[in-house]
Each structure stands twice: as C-alpha cells, then as structure tokens.
Amino acid sequence: MSVEWPLWEVFIRSQHGLAHKHVGSLHAPDAEMAIRNARDVYTRRNEGVSIWVVRSADVHATSPGAKEPLFEPANDKVYRHPTFFPMPDEVKHL
Amino acid sequence: MYAQMVDTGVAKVQDAAQMSAEEQAFQARVDADVKIEPKDWMPEAYRRTLVRQIQQHAHSEIVGMLPEGNWITRAPTLKRKAILMAKVQDEGGHGLYLYAAAETLGVSRDQLVEDLHAGKVKYSSIFNYPTLTWADIGTIGWLVDGAAIMNQIPLCRCSYGPYSRAMIRICKEESFHQRQGFDIMMALCKGTAEQKAMAQDALDRWWWPSLMMFGPPDAQSVHSAQSARWKIKLLSNDELRQRFVDQTVPQADYLGLRVPDPALEWNASTGHYDFGAIDWDEFHQVLKGNGPCNKDRMRTRIKAWDDGRWVREAAVACADKRAARAARQAA
Numbered sequence: 001m002s003v004e005w006p007l008w009e010v011f012i013r014s015q016h017g018l019a020h021k022h023v024g025s026l027h028a029p030d031a032e033m034a035i036r037n038a039r040d041v042y043t044r045r046n047e048g049v050s051i052w053v054v055r056s057a058d059v060h061a062t063s064p065g066a067k068e069p070l071f072e073p074a075n076d077k078v079y080r081h082p083t084f085f086p087m088p089d090e091v092k093h094l
Numbered sequence: 095m096y097a098q099m100v101d102t103g104v105a106k107v108q109d110a111a112q113m114s115a116e117e118q119a120f121q122a123r124v125d126a127d128v129k130i131e132p133k134d135w136m137p138e139a140y141r142r143t144l145v146r147q148i149q150q151h152a153h154s155e156i157v158g159m160l161p162e163g164n165w166i167t168r169a170p171t172l173k174r175k176a177i178l179m180a181k182v183q184d185e186g187g188h189g190l191y192l193y194a195a196a197e198t199l200g201v202s203r204d205q206l207v208e209d210l211h212a213g214k215v216k217y218s219s220i221f222n223y224p225t226l227t228w229a230d231i232g233t234i235g236w237l238v239d240g241a242a243i244m245n246q247i248p249l250c251r252c253s254y255g256p257y258s259r260a261m262i263r264i265c266k267e268e269s270f271h272q273r274q275g276f277d278i279m280m281a282l283c284k285g286t287a288e289q290k291a292m293a294q295d296a297l298d299r300w301w302w303p304s305l306m307m308f309g310p311p312d313a314q315s316v317h318s319a320q321s322a323r324w325k326i327k328l329l330s331n332d333e334l335r336q337r338f339v340d341q342t343v344p345q346a347d348y349l350g351l352r353v354p355d356p357a358l359e360w361n362a363s364t365g366h367y368d369f370g371a372i373d374w375d376e377f378h379q380v381l382k383g384n385g386p387c388n389k390d391r392m393r394t395r396i397k398a399w400d401d402g403r404w405v406r407e408a409a410v411a412c413a414d415k416r417a418a419r420a421a422r423q424a425a
Contacts, residue, residue: 003407003410004202004203004204005406005409005410007194007197023263024190024191024194024259024260024263025194025197026190026194027203029406029409029410029412029413030409030412030413030416030417033409033413040183040187041187041190044180044183044184044187045267061133063133064131064133064134064135
C-alpha cells in the first residue's frame with residue numbers, strides 16, 4: 001500500500017485580531033494531524049493563535065481566464081474610493 | 095546554490111519571433127513583474143525548469159538537516175543543543191514550503207522524493223562534506239546559510255508566485271541561522287587557543303566548498319540566460335559569489351580568522367575583493383556523486399523514508415477507520 005496523504009491548505013490568525021490568512025499547505029492523513037503539523041510548521045515563532053485547515057480538494061477558485069470579466073468592471077468605478085471626491089482644505093472631519 | 099546547474103531544456107534563449115502568441119503574452123507578464131500563478135498558462139519548459147529548481151532546493155533543505163543533525167547529541171551545552179534543534183527543525187519546514195511550491199506545478203510529493211532517491215535530481219554540493227567538529231556547525235550557519243541568504247533574497251522577487259512566497263517565509267527565518275552560526279564562531283574565537291584553532295580549521299575546510307555553492311562561472315552557465323529571462327534566476331552565479339566574498343571577508347577579519355586563499359586581496363579600483371581560482375574539478379566530482387559523503391547522505395535519506403513507511407501507512411489506515419466509524423454513526 002502506498003497512498004499519498006491528502007493536501008491541506010493552512011490558515012492562521014495572528015494575535016492582532018485579524019482574519020485568518022492563508023500561509024501554505026501540507027500533507028496529512030486527517031484534519032487532526034493536519035492541525036498538529038500546521039502548528040509545528042507554521043507557528044514556530046508565535047505567528048498565530050488559531051489555525052484552520054481545509055482539504056485543498058475542497059477549495060473552489062476563480063479561473064485565471066475569468067480575470068477580466070470578473071475584476072475589470074471595478075476599474076472604471078473610481079468613485080467607490082473616498083479619494084475620488086476632492087474636499088476643501090478648510091472643511092474638517094470628512 | 096541550493097539549486098545548482100538547473101537544466102532549462104532550452105539550448106538558447108528564445109527571441110520573440112520564435113515564440114507563440116501565448117509565449118509572448120507570458121513573457122510580457124514576466125517582464126512587467128506580474129507574478130505567474132499555478133493555474134496560469136506557462137511554457138512547458140518554464141514549468142519543467144521550475145520543478146527541477148524548486149525540487150533541488152527542497153531536497154537541499156532536507157539533506158542539509160543531516161550534517162547538522164550529526165551534532166545535536168554532542169552540542170557543547172543545553173542552550174546550544176536547543177538552538178541547533180530549532181535550526182534543524184526550521185530546515186525541515188523550509189523543505190516543506192518548497193515541496194509544496196513544487197507541487198503546485200503538478201508533481202506529487204512522493205514523486206519528488208522518489209526522484210531524489212533514484213538519483214535523478216541533485217541537492218546542493220555543499221551537503222556532501224562532513225561535519226567533523228563543533229566548529230563546523232558554526233561555520234555552516236555563518237557561511238552556508240550566509241550564502242543561502244545571498245541567493246534567496248533576490249529569489250523573493252522571482253516570477254513564480256508560490257516559489258516567491260516560500261522564499262519570503264524562508265528568508266525571514268534564515269537570518270537566525272546565520273547569526274547562530276556566527277555566534278558559535280565568536281565564542282570559539284574568543285576561547286582558548288585550541289578552540290580558535292578549531293574555528294580556523296573549519297573555515298579552512300568550508301571556505302572553498304561555500305564559494306562553489308553559487309555554481310559554475312557565468313561563462314560556463316549555459317542555462318542561466320533563459321532562467322534570467324524567465325526571472326527565476328535574478329543575479330548571476332559570479333555576481334552572487336562576489337557579493338558573498340565581499341560580505342564575508344570582513345566578518346572573518348573580525349573573528350581574527352584567516353581566509354584560506356593566498357590570492358585574496360582588496361581591490362580598491364573595483365571596490366571588491368579579488369580571490370583565487372576555484373577548483374571546479376572538485377565541484378563536478380562532488381556533483382557526480384564522488385564527494386566525501388554523497389553515498390552516506392543518500393543511504394540515510396532512503397533509510398529514513400523506508401523506515402517511516404509503516405507510520406505513513408498506519409496514519410492513513412487510522413484516518414480511514416475513523417472516517418468509516420463517523421459515517422456509520424451518522425447513518
């Protein structure tokens with residue numbers, strides 16, 4: 001028997017209350033071992049206070065070919081950024 | 095470097111006229127410093143070269159654990175032992191980041207390991223030298239990790255996203271390795287005459303192999319130009335080697351150690367150190383498998399893989415059993 005352990009994606013939340021962030025991947029036979037391994041590999045220097053692991057096969061992603069139809073429409077909508085609106089210097093708290 | 099003489103499979107750098115429309119678009123993205131991601135279209139030669147390069151690099155991290163692991167049980171103090179264990183554990187982690195990056199290119203982890211064991215893929219020449227004394231551990235951290243950092247910092251900007259991200263993580267951890275090595279050297283050089291002599295002996299043995307780590311001279315590096323075009327090699331072998339010498343000689347001076355090169359001399363007109371000829375025959379012999387420790391390193395790696403097989407299989411069996419039990423209970 002030679003079965004390769006499945007691949008897991010690892011997400012870590014740092015101490016500062018930010019969202020979990022993808023840090024890398026690893027192989028493990030199950031979720032429990034994936035979390036143990038993630039702890040050994042990705043939190044050796046106090047990088048995190050919480051770990052998520054997800055089977056890589058369960059991650060659904062946009063395809064690189066769809067980049068333009070998906071993301072380009074945002075390009076011509078600069079008014080969604082506050083810097084689009086020039087404000088007079090003498091007006092405060094805006 | 096950790097990846098030496100990586101074959102691109104391309105005899106000559108392609109110019110735009112020889113490229114397909116897809117290849118031209120790819121090269122334009124690379125030229126514009128847009129990162130290439132796993133699912134993006136890429137030339138087959140780029141993919142294959144990256145697999146080789148990242149794989150060599152990963153194997154070097156893993157095989158590199160062996161010469162240092164040799165001294166864990168004999169570290170002079172508990173503090174040094176704890177530090178060395180942390181360092182060797184880091185190397186294992188670095189290997190993992192790199193294997194994971196290679197796997198995004200469509201190769202399996204087991205295949206990568208089998209390629210190493212079958213001798214199809216190399217690891218860095220430097221790990222085929224023995225660690226004879228405790229000073230070798232200091233010298234490896236100082237010189238070998240120093241050389242690795244020199245090579246890896248530019249690679250943080252390489253064109254392939256997963257490789258670049260692995261390099262950024264590795265570089266963050268690597269400077270601890272270099273400093274712990276220099277710290278060992280400082281302790282020895284401030285110690286007894288015998289300790290200082292031990293430090294000098296280690297430098298004498300590791301200096302030239304460290305310079306060889308950067309790979310053959312640029313004139314003989316047939317694949318470098320294509321790799322540079324693809325931005326998976328950002329500085330040439332000779333450039334990196336010169337930077338390494340310039341950085342390291344003053345450190346040796348600080349330690350009061352003599353670099354074993356009679357031709358070594360500061361050149362005020364170039365602003366660099368001139369250094370003597372490297373014995374490339376030795377380098378090629380080591381790559382061919384005739385270094386002092388090649389056979390021993392591979393034997394140890396293969397034994398670890400074979401001896402661990404039952405653990406890997408048992409872990410899968412346990413996971414399967416638990417999953418089956420959970421399914422039964424849910425039913």
